[in-house]
Every structure is written in structure tokens, then in C-alpha cells.
Amino acid sequence: MAVLALLIVGISKGGMGGGLGVLGVPLMALSMPPAQAAAILLPILCVMDLMALKAFWRRWSWAHLQQLLPAAILGIVIGAFTFKYFRASDVRLLVGLIAVGFALNYWFKPFQRFAIGKPGAKSGLVWGSIAGFTSFVAHAGGPPVNIYLLPQKLDKTVYQATTVLFFTIVNYVKLIPYAALGQFNSANVGTSVLLLPIAAFGIWLGYKLHHRVPEKQFFQVAYVFLFITGCKLMVDGISGLIA
Template sequence: MTGAPALPELTALTITVAVAGVFLICFMRGAFGGGFAIIGILLLSTVMDPVTAGGLLAPLLVVIDLFALRYYKPSTWSKPDLVLLLPGLVVGIGLGYLLFRFLDHRAISIVMAVITLAFVGLWFAGGGKVRSRARSSPKAVGAGFASGITTMVAHSGGPPLAMYLLPLGLTKEVYAGTTSLFFTVGNATKALPWLLLARPAGSEWVLMVICVAAVPAGVGLGWRFQGRLDQHQLYRACYGLLVVVGVKLLWDGVAGYLN
């Protein structure tokens, strides 16, 4: 990362796009528990650079998490899985912060994209069924660690976690609740490192305050949407979102080498 990112101008377009991007992230958070912030960044990246977007989102994600906890209570958390996942998450975020300036983000994006798309491809090839697989401590630790690195580097920690949780066949409420708490811990852990890396100032803080207005409605509508989906619909939606994330990561990585 070279130089300080340019501050976004507070134009009507910037404000509208930023609020829409944050609303989309909130909706995903309410509906699926989190992990798909990169989809909202698709919008944010049209009016600001990725590092600025990361700094803008770091404190906003913590605010979003506080609202999400109103809906995803402890009864929806798979505590045995969280015990295995969270230590790796924290370590991964720490490593991601230490190596942020030296990591080849393009290569990481491409590798994660290929793994994500292959995972979804195998699921579709198997008939798109929800199967129950026994939990695995090594896989859980590895998923938490990989998610920590990718959420720190690109706000895209969803795929590694989903690759571990989806095959477990958890109920939709427990899947979303476990994902929600996982990213609540992750977002709180990475907020300060991201603020140190991006150093938001001036217009960014104003834009954050404006975007907070989108949080309650976005999370609430997402949670209501999740309630309308049955188990299979939720899982299909999650796999479909993984395709979107995988394609976005692949595009970012390849485009980075071409530019």
C-alpha cells in the first residue's frame, strides 16, 4: 500500500452510493449472519478506493453487529463450533494486519476465488443437497484462520467459514446465528487495525455517521427475509452468494495484474 488514500468527496452521489452499499451489507448481515460484506463493497468501490472503503466499514461493521445481536441470540449459536473457530479467527486477523503491507492481495484474491468456486461446483455436482458432516477440529481451526486473514485483507472472510459450516447441516437459525457471532468477534477484533491502516479523517467520519441511518432497517429487513426462507432455500442462497463473492474475488485479482 503506497501513500494515503484519497478522501471521498461528500457529493450527493457519494452519499447515496455509500448508504446503499451499507444497507446491502446490513441486509446480508440480517439474512445470512454475515460474511458477504464484499458484495456491498462492489457499490462502495465505485465512489472510493478499496482501502478507504475498508476504513469506512471497520467501525460501521461493529455498529451493524450490535443491531444483529438483537436478532441472533445465544440460542442460535453453535457453541462447540465457535470454540474451535474463534481462536483461529483472531490469530488470522493478527497475521493479516502484520502482513497487510507485504501480502500480494491479487494472488490471495485469485486463490480464494478458485477455492470458493470449486467448493460451490462440487456442491452443485453432488445435486445441491444439504448433507450433515461431522465437525472436525483441524478443519474448524483452519477455516477460522483463513477467514481471519481474508476478512482483514479484503473484508471477505465469508467463504472459508461457509466452507466449514455449510456441510455440517446446521438449521438455518443456528447457521446464521453462529455466523453472526463469528463475525461480531472478527469485526470487533479488526476494527482498530483497519483504522490504523486506513486512518479515516474528515469527510469519512461524516459519511460513517450518515450511513449509520441505514443500519436498523437493513438488518431488520434481512432478518425478516431470512424468516421467510426454508432450510434448503437459505442454503441455496448462501451457495449462490458464494458464487458472486468468488467471481468478484477472481475479477479483483486478475484485474490487478492486468492494470
């Protein structure tokens, strides 16, 4: 499951826009505790972020980042302080809800209309904090950031660079609470190191497929997969709660 998840995430980051980082934890959580899946993925995502950051250096929009980043850090803090109250079944249910909700938003965009207009403090606080929290729980901050950024009609390169810097900062900030919560044990870190070549191969494959596979079709299939995975996790989470 981890190999499949990292291939999809790597392909997405390498040439399909990077939005499918949301799929990593739900897919891996089918065969391991969600918290462990998130801990294994985080160091790999940090390495991926550095690779992407070099390609988009200084092309980002500070106006948008200034609205999103403080709120995202707030969301990370909330996630860190509430982490101890979540059981494995709770996290499965939460990750499942996030996966299903983001898939539905990709298809129907019910939240998109709330973010239209110039970057403002209110929308930045709402979507930035949601992105920080969902990123902490399941590395699933991409959809809330997209809900905020896409209506701004940014240049494609500026948009990509803005998301790259945002998640580079967010993921490296997350290393602190993850370490404090004991998530980086030898087993998790060893698995991250073992899987890193798979992630690199996925990025290379995404680059090669960028001009050969239609992006729209790729995301349509992937979000169907995300929706089905989210439904399975929701069922598992609810079963654990009533057991």
C-alpha cells in the first residue's frame, strides 16, 4: 500500500500538479494505523518539497502566503494539541471524511464560491487553518489551499510556486510536533528511508508522463480511488467506535 501510495503521490508531484498528496495517508491507512502512515510519509514529503522548491525558487506570491501561512501554523498547533485525544478509529473516521469531502469538492466544488476575490484575511484564516489541521492529521492540506488559491486566477507558475513554498514550510514545521509526539521511532524512520527511492521514481515517472497522460483523466481516476478509500476508512472508523 505504501509503494502504491508513494507512486501516485510522486507522479502527482512530478508532473500532475501535486494535488494528490491527499491520497497517501488514506491509502496507507488501509493496512496500518493512520498516525503511523502520516509519520512515515512526512520525511519523504519534506525531501520531495526541497526538490520542487529548487524548480520554483522566488516565483511565489507573498500576498497569498502572508494570509495562508500564519493560519496554517495555527491549524498545526490545534492538530498537535488534540492529537492525544484521538483513537485509531477516530483518526480513520476523520481521514475518511477528509478524503470523501475533498473528492466531492473536486467534482462539485461546493466551497469554491466562498473564496472568490482578492486574497483577504478572513478567507486566508479559514482555509489556511483548515489546511494546517488536515495537513497535520493526514498530509491533506492541498484541497483547502486550492479552494483558496484557484479562484484568484494566478499565473500557472506563480500558483505552483506558491503551493510549493507553502507546503515546504508547513511540512518542516510539522516535524517539530511529530517529533515531540514520538512519531519518529526507528521503525517509522527506517521505513521512510526504504521508501524514498519509490517516491523519487514516482516523481521521475510523473515528469515523463506529464505530456503523455491527460491530467484531467489522471485526476478523475485518482479521485474516484480517493473517494472509495475514504468510504472504506469511514466504515472502519465507525465500526471501531461502536465496537
